[in-house]
Amino acid sequence: DVKVTQSSRYLVKRTGEKVFLECVQDMDHENMFWYRQDPGLGLRLIYFSYDVKMKEKGDIPEGYSVSREKKERFSLILESASTNQTSMYLCASSLIGGGQETQYFGPGTRLLVL
Amino acid sequence: GENVEQHPSTLSVQEGDSAVIKCTYSDSASNYFPWYKQELGKRPQLIIDIRSNVGEKKDQRIAVTLNKTAKHFSLHITETQPEDSAVYFCAARTGSLGRLYFGRGTQLTVWP
Numbered sequence: 184d185v186k187v188t189q190s191s192r193y194l195v196k197r198t199g200e201k202v203f204l205e206c207v208q209d210m211d212h213e214n215m216f217w218y219r220q221d222p223g224l225g226l227r228l229i230y231f232s233y234d235v236k237m238k239e240k241g242d243i244p245e246g247y248s249v250s251r252e253k254k255e256r257f258s259l260i261l262e263s264a265s266t267n268q269t270s271m272y273l274c275a276s277s278l279i280g281g282g283q284e285t286q287y288f289g290p291g292t293r294l295l296v297l
Numbered sequence: 298g299e300n301v302e303q304h305p306s307t308l309s310v311q312e313g314d315s316a317v318i319k320c321t322y323s324d325s326a327s328n329y330f331p332w333y334k335q336e337l338g339k340r341p342q343l344i345i346d347i348r349s350n351v352g353e354k355k356d357q358r359i360a361v362t363l364n365k366t367a368k369h370f371s372l373h374i375t376e377t378q379p380e381d382s383a384v385y386f387c388a389a390r391t392g393s394l395g396r397l398y399f400g401r402g403t404q405l406t407v408w409p
Binding site: 284289 | 298303306331340341343346393395396400401402
């Protein structure tokens with residue numbers, strides 16, 4: 184069974200704080216993704232990574248950065264948290280192609296920025 | 298990039314009725330179309346997918362159809378049950394890296 188875990192289920196931070204969200208997968212997947220989920224807006228891709236130290240911008244990268252130093256771990260960083268970054272953050276992982284492209288999601292981190 | 302539109306945003310049906318959710322995509326090179334179900338408070342999970350070389354796929358009460366010419370695909374749920382109540386997301390993949398472009402989701406409510 185694929186397991187994707189996220190470091191926190193709930194997080195409360197202050198405006199201007201640096202925030203780290205961590206995601207770990209145990210299935211040796213090449214791809215890892217960070218999404219933001221807001222009501223009515225669906226799943227919006229922030230960043231993804233297809234290999235260690237590689238990253239690609241998604242649709243809403245502004246205000247975020249990522250780090251992938253090891254294959255199993257993908258971190259999302261909010262350099263200076265703002266109230267409009269209050270949201271649910273979902274991590275996902277998948278293999279690349281070969282008919283095994285299913286994305287497996289983590290449980291999500293609900294972030295509140297005050 | 299790819300643009301996926303999903304309709305309707307909300308759908309209410311009586312238990313036992315059928316439900317249909319439709320999505321359109323913009324990039325004719327898209328070749329893989331999964332559907333995810335997200336129950337309240339839970340993570341999205343794949344329920345069915347279809348590739349561009351197939352027109353229809355069924356798995357018990359759910360089916361997906363793909364019309365490449367019109368660039369649209371649909372999810373069909375028959376004999377709906379209250380446990381089908383959830384948000385459903387369609388998605389499309391273009392290219393080889395595995396990035397998915399998601400629709401905005403459909404909140405399906407099945408009334409007993």
